[in-house]
Amino acid sequence: MYRSSGAPLVCASVVAIVAVTASGQASAQENTAAPLPPVIVEQTAQPKKPVKKVAKKKSTAQEPSGAIGEDADADHAAMGHGAADIGVGAKGLAVPLNTTRLDQTAIRSQLPSTSDTAQIMSRAPGVSIFGAGGVSSLPAINGLNDDRVKILLNGMVVTSACSNHMNPPLSYIDPSQVVVADVIAGVTPVSKGGDSLGGTIIVESAVPQFADGDGVRTAGSISAFYHSNGDKIGTAATATAATRNVSIGYAGAWTKADNYERGDDGGEVRSTLYQASNHALTFAAKDADDLLIVQGTYAAIPYQGFVNQRMDMVDNEAWLLNARYVGRFDWGLLDARAFYHSTKHKMDILEDKQPGHMPMYTDGTDAGYSVKAEIPLSGVDLLRVGSEFHHQGLDDWWPPVPNKAPMMGPDTFWNINDGRRDRLGTFVEWEHRWDRAWSTLLGVRNDMVWMDTGDVVGYSMMYAADAAAFNAKDHSRTDANFDVTALARYEPSATEIYELGYARKTRSPNLYERYAWSSGNMAANMIGWYGDANGYIGNLDLEPEIANTVSVTTGWHDRAHREWALHVTPYYTYVEDYIDADFVATQSNANFVKLRFANHDARLYGVNVSGTTVLFESRESGRFDLSGVVGYVNGENLDTGDSLYHMMPLNARVALQHRLGGWSSALELVAASRKSDVNDLRNEPVTPGYALVNMRTSYEWENMRFDLGVDNLFDQLYYPPLGGVDWADYKAGGQMGRIGAVPGEGRSFNAGVTVKF
Secondary structure, eight states, X not given: OOOXXXXXXXXXXXXXXXXXXXXXXXXXXXXXXXXXXXXXXXXXXXXXXXXXXXXXXXXXXXXXTTOTTOOHHHHHXXXXXXXXXXXXXXXXXXXXXXXXXXXXXXHHTTTTTOOOXXXXXXXXXXXXXXXXXXXXXXXXXXXXXXXXXXXXXXXXXXXXXXXXXXXXXXXXXXXXGOOEEEEEESXXXXXGOSSOSSEEEEEEOOOOOOOSSSSOEEEEEEEEEEETTTXXXXXXEEXXXXXXXXXXXXXXXXXXXXXXXXXXXXXXXXXXXXXXXXXXXXXXXXXXXXXXXXXXXXXXXXXXXXXXXXXXXXXXXXXXXXXXXXXXXXXXXXXXXXXXXXXXXXXXXXTTTOSOOOOEEEEEEEEEEEEEEEEEOSSSEEEEEEEEEEEEEEXXXXXXXXXXXXXXXXXXXXXXXXEEEEEEEEEEEEEEEOSSSEEEEEEEEEEEEEEEOOOOOOSSGGGHXXXXXXXXXXXXXXXXXXXXXXXXXXXXXXXXXXXXXXXXXXXXXXXXXXXXXXXXHHHHTXXXXXXXXXXXXXXXXXXXXXXXXXXXXXXXXXXXXXXXXXXXXXXXXXXXXXXXXXXXXXXSSTTOEEEEEEEEEEEEEEEEEEEEEEEEXXXXXXEEEEEEEEEEEEEEETTTOOBOTTOOOXXXXXXXXXXXXXXXXXXXXXXXXXXXXXXXXXXXXXXOOEEEXXXXXXXXXXXXXXXXXXXXXXXXXXXXXXXXXXXXXHHHTTSOSOOOBOOOBOOEEEEEXXXXX
16 A cells, blocks of 8 residues: 555554554644554555656746645655555545545455445444445444435445435445545545535545556455355455556455344344345556546345335346546646446335335436646645536336235336436635644535426325425425535644644435425335334425534554554534424324424534554564544434434444464454434334454465454344334234334354455
């Protein structure tokens, strides 16, 4: 792993859990008192390789030591080796201290445990997970979930094309294909996302490798793993052929799992099975100052159960095309992307949930571009400017079910007809270094959002009144949104650093929040991505959400960034016009309600703490590290006094790691306190506290790697606080009594092997 300018490499290797659970911080420019670097796990520091650089036109301006624009050659060294940190915003305060870096090495040890990329992100401070399908979990950052989190998949904005958000962006990439991911928890520069509130997750897979010398370089790998709980099996493969200037690569993955079993020798949890595959081809070409990457991806999920939803996925087929150009000119750096995504999605009811049939089809498209520039104005001033466009198209229709009229026939139900959501964003961001201790960043952003949809129709005349009322209204909406981010970083010595941040972030409603039109129980129950089995109705009068966040990040560490580190980030967010819900009616089963999306004011506050320390190190015994991360968030609807839905209670992850030669092992404790602050409106279940123990070890020998592990060692029965309600088992059991929370996965023995060639 190579860095762009000024990001000092970590001295020595750090074990996988350390970076994921404890780093949470990223670096700025190198100077006498170096800021906290992003931790690269199990990655030994490499000296920078000299690069013969033939620039188009190199500026002769001299920059002082520690200047923002220094070390351009390092950028080219990174570019030449296909590193991720080559574009606009890869250095300086564009990488706030609340950023966690996860690289391929950190992810690798988790592959036998999960095929869900979102679950991998949950190891970053501030990230929690809304339970969903086996490869379709929904990330939340500091209590702000799903669409409130900006997710950039190789620079693409991929939208969930489903009324239950069963195909979120991270479901289109297998963890084995992730080369690097940055998680920004909270205050985010305007150059890294608009139309979001909680933070940004940036995932890159299209990072090609080039040959160092003449001739053709070839490389590849084959991996396989087994996860005993659910009899999950999976494979992954990579292949690369490259010269000094051209690279062609392939990455593929396939996984299949049956229903998992709950802890304490409990029975299986229905609708937790899935199958998924992903294949990506990448072409890249470069010279001294230019890099072009083109990637095409085919992703398929033939089926995926959703234990906390009334529906399941019975097919999802997607094509993604992404192109990126990065070029260095005499005036600065240009980073341009264009993308296209098409999804055909089908929902129905899997047999283990209940006998039945209710097809729901969705066609979704995303298309857009991003053009950014980074311009050094002086040795201490850096300007970033950019323009982005994102188009979303959506058709959502439900074919009639034979012999089910008038509830589900005889006509086709059009839920969203020719839905369109277009966003044009522009930003400007100025970074200034005042002296060796102080630096600041100020950015402003405008996002124009245009939304519209066509007329709708229901299955039969019983839906006619709602359809007529909706069709009589003007559906077009225009939102003019403005964001501001301000950061100040203070580094008084080589062992401490502080960062104060403020952000005003704005998000416009999604298509379902504005345009889901039917108030009938059955139709409303098909809308919602909360895992609560309640019904939701859209609201044409929704206003955009506006979040104002203040946070402080403090960091202390040893001079070498090797022995110990402690990072603390408290934050407070006030959200004007937070999109929550209003009560409409209780359904025939009193466990469930019908709600309408509505604006309310809300506030959230919390803290993320992470740390790591070396306990012992010797040549004979190896290195022992202790790392941990603690998180807490509290959210409240200020209009109603109710807790916001799915706020993660106090939780912690602590790991003891050991490394000796090719061996790397970890003993991990994962714990959460009782979740008693629940959303009464949605009948959110209370969940008890728990503590789980996980073990894993790996051994690397020449071109082979072996992984062994046990998840939930003591087979604890537990309930993930954000897992939602167990609709599948409740439905199969005849809907008797009160619905409970989704049980977590019981003990699993895991094994994996990777062969490189």
